[in-house]
Amino acid sequence: MSSPAGPAGPRTTPVTRSVTGWGRTAPTTARLVRPVSYDEAAAAVRACGARGGIARGLGRAYGDAAQNAGGAVWDMTGLDRVRAVDTEAGTVVCDAGVSLHRLMEVLLPRGWFVPVSPGTRYVTVGGAVGADIHGKNHHVAGSFTQHVRSFDLLTADGAVRTVRPGTALFDATAGGLGLTGVILAATIALVPVRTSLMTVDTERAADLDDLLARLSATDHRYRYSVAWIDLLARGAATGRAVLTRGDHAPLDALPARARRAPLAFRPGRLPPAPRGLPDGLLGRRSVGLFNAFWYRRAPRRRTGELQKLSTFFHPLDGVPHWNRVYGRGGFVQYQFVVGLGEERTLRRIVERIAARRCPSFLAVLKRFGAGGPGWLSFPSEGWTLALDIPAGLPGLGPFLDGLDEAVAEAGGRVYLAKDARLRPELVDVMYPRADAFRALRAHTDPRGVFTSDLSRRLAL
Amino acid sequence: MKDAFGSPQSLLVLGGTSEIALATARRLVARRARTVWLAGRPSPALEEAAGRLRSLGAEVRTVAFDALDTGAHEEVLGKVFAEGDIDVVLLAFGVLGDQERAEAEPATAVRVAQTNYTGAVSAGLVCARSLRVQGHGSLVVLSSAAGQRARRSNFVYGSSKAGLDAFAQGLGDALYGTGVHVMVVRPGFVRTRMTAGLEPAPLATTPQAVAGAIEAGLRRRSEVVWVPEALRPVMGVLRHMPRALFRRLPV
Numbered sequence: 139m140s141s142p143a144g145p146a147g148p149r150t151t152p153v154t155r156s157v158t159g160w161g162r163t164a165p166t167t168a169r170l171v172r173p174v175s176y177d178e179a180a181a182a183v184r185a186c187g188a189r190g191g192i193a194r195g196l197g198r199a200y201g202d203a204a205q206n207a208g209g210a211v212w213d214m215t216g217l218d219r220v221r222a223v224d225t226e227a228g229t230v231v232c233d234a235g236v237s238l239h240r241l242m243e244v245l246l247p248r249g250w251f252v253p254v255s256p257g258t259r260y261v262t263v264g265g266a267v268g269a270d271i272h273g274k275n276h277h278v279a280g281s282f283t284q285h286v287r288s289f290d291l292l293t294a295d296g297a298v299r300t301v302r303p304g305t306a307l308f309d310a311t312a313g314g315l316g317l318t319g320v321i322l323a324a325t326i327a328l329v330p331v332r333t334s335l336m337t338v339d340t341e342r343a344a345d346l347d348d349l350l351a352r353l354s355a356t357d358h359r360y361r362y363s364v365a366w367i368d369l370l371a372r373g374a375a376t377g378r379a380v381l382t383r384g385d386h387a388p389l390d391a392l393p394a395r396a397r398r399a400p401l402a403f404r405p406g407r408l409p410p411a412p413r414g415l416p417d418g419l420l421g422r423r424s425v426g427l428f429n430a431f432w433y434r435r436a437p438r439r440r441t442g443e444l445q446k447l448s449t450f451f452h453p454l455d456g457v458p459h460w461n462r463v464y465g466r467g468g469f470v471q472y473q474f475v476v477g478l479g480e481e482r483t484l485r486r487i488v489e490r491i492a493a494r495r496c497p498s499f500l501a502v503l504k505r506f507g508a509g510g511p512g513w514l515s516f517p518s519e520g521w522t523l524a525l526d527i528p529a530g531l532p533g534l535g536p537f538l539d540g541l542d543e544a545v546a547e548a549g550g551r552v553y554l555a556k557d558a559r560l561r562p563e564l565v566d567v568m569y570p571r572a573d574a575f576r577a578l579r580a581h582t583d584p585r586g587v588f589t590s591d592l593s594r595r596l597a598l
Numbered sequence: 599m600k601d602a603f604g605s606p607q608s609l610l611v612l613g614g615t616s617e618i619a620l621a622t623a624r625r626l627v628a629r630r631a632r633t634v635w636l637a638g639r640p641s642p643a644l645e646e647a648a649g650r651l652r653s654l655g656a657e658v659r660t661v662a663f664d665a666l667d668t669g670a671h672e673e674v675l676g677k678v679f680a681e682g683d684i685d686v687v688l689l690a691f692g693v694l695g696d697q698e699r700a701e702a703e704p705a706t707a708v709r710v711a712q713t714n715y716t717g718a719v720s721a722g723l724v725c726a727r728s729l730r731v732q733g734h735g736s737l738v739v740l741s742s743a744a745g746q747r748a749r750r751s752n753f754v755y756g757s758s759k760a761g762l763d764a765f766a767q768g769l770g771d772a773l774y775g776t777g778v779h780v781m782v783v784r785p786g787f788v789r790t791r792m793t794a795g796l797e798p799a800p801l802a803t804t805p806q807a808v809a810g811a812i813e814a815g816l817r818r819r820s821e822v823v824w825v826p827e828a829l830r831p832v833m834g835v836l837r838h839m840p841r842a843l844f845r846r847l848p849v
C-alpha cells in the first residue's frame with residue numbers, strides 16, 4: 139500500500155509483497171513493479187506473465203480491484219507529471235499517477251479546481267477514471283469521466299491509444315476497474331474557483347423522511363451536497379442525519395485578512411493512526427455514542443459558514459491511515475444506489491441496518507443525478523448510501539447478501555470499486571452491460587493480460 | 599477468490615469422504631463456494647458425497663487420490679490446479695487405526711503413520727507449491743488435540759498427528775508472506791464414523807462444530823484453531839503435566 143505521504147522511491151526491480159485494498163481484507167501476494175516512464179509501463183505489460191497484471195494507484199479502492207494474486211501489480215504513482223495546464227481552456231493534461239491532492243496544489247493557486255472530488259484527495263487520476271469516481275456534486279456535475287476529454291490507454295497489444303468520449307473503449311474504461319488497459323495520461327476539464335474556501339449550510343434532518351424531503355426539495359440549489367446519516371438511531375429517529383451543502387466561496391464572502399491569499403491551499407494533517415490497533419475498537423457502544431454526539435453537535439440550521447476546502451471535502455484525509463482503526467480484521471464499505479421512486483427499498487435497507495445495529499459511523503447518503511455512459515460505471519440517478527462496517531462482525535456476509543438482493547430487485551447496484559464480497563451471479567443483474575464489457579475484453583485482450591482479484595472473483 | 603470474509607469460491611478436499619470435510623464443504627457451499635473437488639479413493643461413498651454437494655448447487659468433481667500413493671500426488675493434484683485457482687485446500691484424510699492391533703502388528707502402525715503423516719507431507723507440499731504460484735489461498739490441515747501429547751491409549755495415531763501438526767506449523771512459517779495461509783485445526787474427540795463405538799472424551803464435539811470453527815478461522819485468518827476453544831487451556835495444562843502424573847490419568 140503506498141502511503142499518502144508519497145511513494146517510497148523508484149522501484150524498477152519487482153518486489154513480491156502482500157497487497158490489500160483500503161479495507162485491508164483478503165490479502166494476496168503479487169509482484170509489484172513501479173514504472174516511471176511510458177516505456178517502462180509498456181515493458182511491464184509485455185513482461186507480465188501468465189497471471190497478468192493490474193494497475194494500482196494510491197490503494198484507496200476498498201476491495202480487491204487493484205490486487206492481482208500471483209501476478210503483477212503496476213504501481214502507477216511513479217508516473218506523476220502534471221504536463222500542461224491550459225488556464226484559457228480550463229484543462230489539465232497529466233500522467234495517470236498524479237493524485238487529486240497534487241492537482242489541487244497545482245491548480246488552486248491558478249484559480250482552478252478538479253471537476254469531481256471524492257471523500258479523499260489521495261486517489262490518482264488513473265484510479266479516478268477506472269472507478270469513475272463521484273463526489274458531492276454528482277447531482278449537478280455527474281461523475282469524473284464525464285469531465286475527461288481524452289486519455290491515453292496502454293492496451294494488451296502494447297500499443298498506446300488516445301481514447302475519446304463516445305467510443306466503446308472509452309465507455310468500457312470509464313469505471314472499467316483497469317481491466318481494459320493501463321491509463322497513462324488524461325486530459326481533464328476543470329472548474330474555475332475564486333477562493334479555496336467553501337460556504338457551507340448545515341441542517342439537521344430528524345428522520346429519513348425528513349432527510350429525503352429536504353434533499354428532494356432543495357438539493358438543486360447547491361453545487362455540493364451530502365448527508366451524514368446515523369444508522370444506529372432506531373424508532374422515530376431512524377435515518378436522522380446532518381446535511382452539509384455548499385459551494386465554492388466567492389471572493390467577497392471572505393474576511394479581509396483571507397482575501398490577501400484567497401486561493402491558499404493548506405490542508406492540516408494529524409499524526410497517522412497507529413499500527414496494530416485491536417479489533418472491535420469501533421463497537422456498537424462506542425460508535426453509538428459517537429453518532430449521538432455527532433448528531434447533536436451539528437447546528438439545527440447554520441448558513442454561510444466558511445470552511446476550508448479540505449474540511450468540507452476530505453475530513454478523513456487529516457488522519458493518515460485511518461483505515462487502521464478497524465484493527466487487523468479490516469472493514470468493508472458497502473455502497474449501493476437505487477433509483478428515484480425506490481425510496482421504500484432505501485427505507486427498508488436503512489431499517490434493516492438500524493435493526494441489526496451495524497456499528498457504522500461513516501454512513502453517507504446522497505442524491506445522484508443522471509448516470510454517465512460507462513458500462514461498469516456505478517452512479518445512476520437515485521439515492522446512494524455508503525457505510526463502513528468492521529469485517530469481523532459475525533454474520534455480516536449473509537446480511538449484506540440480503541441487502542444485495544433487495545438492491546438488485548429494485549434495479550439498483552453496488553459499487554464495484556468498493557466491493558470485496560458481492561455474489562458473482564448478481565453482477566449481470568446490477569450491471570446489464572457487463573456482457574458487452576466481457577465481449578470487448580475478449581476482443582482487445584484475448585490472453586487476459588489485465589487481470590485482478592476482482593475480475594477473477596466476479597468473472598468479469 | 600476468497601471474499602472479504604474469507605469465504606472461498608473453490609475448494610479442494612483431500613479425503614473426500616471425511617465427515618468433517620464434508621460438513622465444512624456444505625457450509626462453504628452455502629456461502630460462496632461453487633467449485634468443489636473431492637479427492638479420495640474412488641468409492642460409492644465418494645460419489646454419494648459429491649452428489650449431495652451438487653444438490654446444494656455446487657459444481658463438484660471427484661478425483662482419484664490415495665494418500666499412500668505419494669508418487670502420484672504431483673500428477674493428480676497438478677491436474678486439479680491446472681483447471682483453475684483453488685481458494686481453500688482442506689487436508690482432511692487420516693485414519694485412527696486400532697492401537698492394540700498396531701502394537702501387535704507394527705505393519706498396521708506404519709500404515710497409520712504413512713497415511714496421516716507421510717501422505718500429508720507429500721500432498722501438503724504439492725499443494726503449497728501451487729498455492730504459492732497463485733499468490734493466495736488457504737491450506738487447512740486437520741490435526742488433532744491428540745497430537746499435543748502422546749497418550750497410552752492411542753499414541754500411534756497421536757504421534758502421527760504430532761508430526762503432521764509440527765509439519766503444518768513449519769509450512770505455515772515457510773509460506774508466510776507468500777499470500778498463502780496455513781491453518782492448523784485441532785479438534786478434540788469428534789463424534790464420527792471414525793470414533794464410532796469409542797467412549798466420547800470430555801469436551802467431545804461434532805463435525806458441524808469443527809466446520810463452523812474452520813469457517814470462522816478462515817474469516818479471521820487464524821493460524822491455529824481448537825475445537826472446542828476450551829481445549830486450548832486444557833491441553834496447555836496437560837502438555838506440561840509431569841509424565842509420572844500424566845501416566846496415571848485415565849486418558
